[in-house]
């Protein structure tokens with residue numbers, strides 16, 4: 001197990017699964033950098049965490065994954081204030097929003113759920129300590145299994161955007177990246193491994209503004225009424241992520257999730273991956289495209 005003297009960065013640590021992951025890591029003695037886009041919400045979450053675990057070692061730092069400048073500024077702060085890393089949990093995410101673009105024209109789910117984590121991972125890799133095998137854990141979703149790629153129009157310029165279609169595709173990209181990252185790290189002789197984990201379903205804030213399944217839509221009202229009481233809590237659903245981060249038996253390039261019926265809940269175990277995420281030619285093309293879209297190149301020459 002990861003424990004004392006280790007440093008973890010958890011993105012989106014102020015709420016939902018990210019908060020629970022931060023709490024569970026802090027409980028095992030890991031120093032947790034809570035990387036959040038709102039310093040107010042981050043400080044509130046830090047206070048809540050310290051009220052639950054007074055001896056926890058935590059820091060809050062500002063990170064908006066949807067804005068490239070914020071990612072660079074976060075890494076600068078991290079370098080000055082912490083300077084080394086053992087565990088990166090790319091957890092922050094958004095789901096099912098109407099078409100929105102960031103300041104440089106990238107579709108927001110693609111940017112937040114995939115391109116931002118791609119850039120952040122590349123910029124943080126030099127901070128992993130070589131002496132300790134580190135891990136990058138990317139938080140995926142069941143939805144990725146139903147997605148298809150369109151690398152000719154990854155940024156949804158040609159139309160056809162759908163809130164859930166874009167979410168699923170962003171998570172498929174993240175899963176493809178996870179497997180390719182692990183392969184490139186291995187080829188480069190880097191001790192860091194990359195793996196994926198998904199929570200199944202959890203009762204969190206995510207999707208509450210969704211125009212398809214959010215609580216204000218007919219489908220959302222049905223879902224909330226019928227399903228919500230059976231949906232796992234954030235603490236339960238965070239377990240596969242913590243498992244991927246800490247368990248000694250996990251392997252780089254693998255994907256973990258709840259091991260029960262349809263991977264919705266249950267003990268952590270191996271999870272099913274969309275075959276497109278295992279297509280190495282597609283993964284290489286996606287990597288090159290991501291370098292070009294983010295302006296951040298790493299682990300090239302593979």
Ligand SMILES: NC(=O)c1ccc[n+]([C@@H]2O[C@H](COP(=O)([O-])OP(=O)(O)OC[C@H]3O[C@@H](n4cnc5c(N)ncnc54)[C@H](OP(=O)(O)O)[C@@H]3O)[C@@H](O)[C@H]2O)c1
Pocket residue numbers: 011012013014015016017018035036037038041063064065066067091092093094095112139140141142198199200201202203204205206207
């Ligand atoms: N809940 C589920 O059923 C479920 C299922 C499958 C996968 N997931 C995945 O699990 C992860 C966590 O989701 P959750 O359910 O815990 O959702 P949540 O309660 O909405 O928390 C999401 C976190 O991500 C942060 N975030 C959103 N956009 C960000 C940005 N641009 N920069 C930095 N942080 C940002 C949020 O910050 P703010 O508080 O400032 O908004 C919040 O801290 C996501 O990747 C999601 O796709 C969740």
